[in-house]
Amino acid sequence: MGKTRAFDVTTLPGFTFIAILAFVLLYAPIVTLVIYSFNGGNSVNQWGGFSLEWYAVAAQNEAVQDATARSLIIAVWASVISTALATMAALGTTRRGKFTGQTVIYVIINQPLMVPEIVTAVALLIFFSSVKVATGYSGLGYLILAHSAFCIPFAYLPIKARLEGMDTTMETAAADLYATPLQTFRYVTLPLLLPGVIAGAMLAFIISLDNVIITEFVKSAGQDTLPTYMLGQLRRALTPEVNAISTALLALTILILTLFVFVTKKRG
Amino acid sequence: MNTDIAIDARNVGKIYGSGAGAVTALGDVSISIKKGEFFTLLGPSGCGKTTLLRCIAGFETPTKGSIHLSGTDITYDPPYQRPVNTVFQSYALFPHLTVAQNVGFGLKMRGAAAADVAQAVDRVLALVKLEDFANRLPQQLSGGQQQRVALARALAPEPQVLLLDEPLSALDLKLRKEMQSELKRLQAETGITFIFVTHDQEEALTMSDRIGVMSAGALLQVGTPHDIYDRPTTRFVADFIGETNFLEGSVEDHQVRIGTGDLLAVPLEGETGPVTLAIRPEQVSVTSAQADMSGKITDATYMGTDTHYTIELKDGSPLVARIQSKSTATFDVGDTVGVAIDARAVQVLKS
């Protein structure tokens, strides 16, 4: 930054300042939220000393316990289902060269990334409400189904990226060494693909865990997940309890993302 | 049925695509490779040698013809049912498996008992001198070591035929020389039929029992390295293997008259009419004295032990001579010199 430094073509005036400002503005609110989750006392405006009080309150709240369990159940199912289907689709679209209709498959798979969530939410509301009437079933299945569907593109991307970086000569070599197609998949393709599959499952898990809009429209009465519970708790200001839940969710997200970075870095 | 034949390819053709966009990779290739032979498929890239190899391995299905292994038709067998293994150009070692697991892979897939696999792995790793690396991962090895693992992996299941797809091309010159003799040794020790694909004519000449020269999807000539070098039957083979001068001429009175008007007493086998003479540069000698022919030196390139002179003959056709640098006389560009051709060694090609 000093004036004595050689002319640096990569610096543009003001850019560094705005960038640092952007990072500060990006993190300041989150950090504040985290700090206030440790606030003792009842007021959300006054600092009442460090305390884990609100975490205890949230943890003992039966509605929170229910919503947490429901969020986790849905996220586990959604990530397992979407990752399994995305893995198959990725194998189908990358391992066998170009074929007719490939673009159609890409468009359908990536559709949840393109359509505004509110539109999908409304569509599912209409569709599932008639299914609910027709079948009489109103369990978690609808949420799991909806979450699995919109998680597919997120699981698909890292798996596809991994497959595209993988040499097909590995499979050729396996076939040369007496491995049947099934053995080739079991002993060569799958182990090599595993980091991509794990990464895909983690992204799907985060996406499911964080979903608000579709969940809000699809859920039946009494099927709150953590995010919809938090949205329902919204008053003029946040309750310290919601702060605590938010911080816990944030910690979980960062943990999974860090793992994700490690898993994807080990490739190659 | 000849029991000495390992691979018998009959009228094998491979066409990719169909209609106007069809590409012929192999025209109509027939070849018999003997058991225990070190056979090399030699040709420039795109000549179809790798396609033929992949047809033998089972990675490609020929569009016509058949391939027999020890008398059994294997044309449509999937690769995992053929007792044939490949050393890949890129090695294709499994990065998630150790050296030992890589080498034992084929036997494991065939359902061999763990103890037998372990024993075979030890034996083959000893053969390629990599006993100490059994528990390493491929990426922890040097290029030359990876090459040996790829070899060991393909040898471990004791295939009837080992296919080698330009396996040395990724190595530097010194390592390549080492591996060439290593491959010869392994072939002699195991007695396995080797089919080796390369575009490097020197590699082919030094290693092979027999060579098949390919061009544009066709097999042009099959023979020992001596046959191929000394008696090329086509202009392509003569040109591709080593350096060659070509002089056009026509048969006259059991000799060949070339463009300069000179007559050369080359060995003829009943050829008549126009012919092409293939003359190796070392068969041309240059003197300052009068000789059969004369010409003018247009280029002299010093190459260490040899010096290459390009001579323009009377009719303007160029002729390259390779003269040992330590020979007494040296010449300069512009010198007029006498030229003599060792006519008995000249190969006559039909024009």
Place this chain on the structure above:
Amino acid sequence: MSRPETGRKAPRSKGVDGWLLSAPALILLIVAASGPLLIVAIYSVLEKGDYSGVRWILSGEGWFRVLFERDIFDQTISLADANLSIFWRSIKLSIATTIITFGFGLPTAWFIATRPARSRAFWLFLITVPFWTNLLIRTFAIMEVIRNQGILNTFLTHFGLISEPIQILYTDTAVLIGMTYVYLPLMVLPLYAAIDRFDFRLIEAGYDLYASRWQVLRGVILPIIKPGIVAGSILVFIPSLGAYVTPRVLGGGKNMMIGNFIELQFGQGQNWPLGAALSTLLLLVVLVSLIVYTRVSSKDNTNG
């Protein structure tokens, strides 16, 4: 080794395998994502039900009500001002969000892309964390900052810059701040990807040919990273236009955007065909933007 039963049979075509393997994912997506969109389109041309839902009678009323309203007593037709103001707010706020995120996003992406390789991963991680963090949490966080007793007002009052807290929450400004905040990473990431591929020697060439810093930015850098700019703008504009959570939390019911307006139509006793028509309209706008985007980016690709 005997010849297998299959004999000379041609191997199954690649396309068949590709479709078979993709089929489960496609079926799930069609059942629980794409297919229901068709139902929405159909509902938009049906008659409104008495209580809620629809009657299966064709009707243009849903689409009609997007722009017009009919007086209950004398049936005169007039433009639906309330709807128009919601559309206008949605478009205005989405464009503003795109511009502001670009203003912050370009320097940020540039900054990350010009870091040394080792620390670049760290800065990139700092941008991806908010990207993957729950949208609701981020909206809550910004709400804490801008509410009347929040840090911003406390800070400003403390230093005597203002005497009364400024009412930001539940205004359009709040929604704009919120959307800028939550969608900034969506602008930074594609810009970063474009700048990362940028050949910095071109800047040297620009300076060598007497361009000023501003001329280099306008004449060299921006045209080359244009695909990244277009991608980032689309990625911010589309979710902004369909935003639901941020205007609901920060706009406080009054300052609705299309997303909230759509939701409103699906409550009890409301107008489902109108909601379906609004959803279809939103979907069409997004589709057109995406088509324009693919056109622009493929044209850029062919031009080099």
